[in-house]
Amino acid sequence: MARVIVVLVVVAVAFTIYTLVDVLLTDRRRIRAMPKAAWAVLVVVLPVLGGILWLIVGKARRGPGRMSRTVAPDDDPAFLGTLGRDEVARRAEQDERLRRLEQELADLDDDNPPPAER
Known part of the structure; x- marks a missing residue:
């Protein structure tokens, strides 16, 4: 049982670090609902829940306007x-x-x- 808890804690920490880096590197124009600093604080204060909220609510799926597709x-x-x-x-x-x-x-x-x- 202890191993499962350790694995879950490692996964939670990795997810929190991923979402925090994603918040910090995302362009301000793609952020919804709150400022970037508020999202970073929320991700740190509520590790898993904050990361889930960031991915669902905070980050716009596409940038402003039409995103161009790379053409060979x-x-x-x-x-x-x-x-x-x-x-x-x-x-x-x-x-x-x-x-x-x-x-x-x-x-x-x-x-x-x-x-x-x-």
Whole structure:
């Protein structure tokens, strides 16, 4: 029974530390109901209950306004539109070089290997 209590105390302390750090690092615009300092005091004074209240009531799910989604450059039309003709020419040059190298490799594969010396 003592082990269970020790484990529960460790979990409660870890949860309290997590929520306290989360309160302190959260942007002020995402905090609801009370000021940041009041939330920090509540989390410390009421360890588990304060942390639960913080996660349910105090922290807004999203930031103010619409949060933007990260888009990879290949999927971003704005980024693709900024690529100039130099980029297209460079890619065409790389494709041509790759084609030549593949042809050279194919030519080398077609040659018969020299006979092994005995």
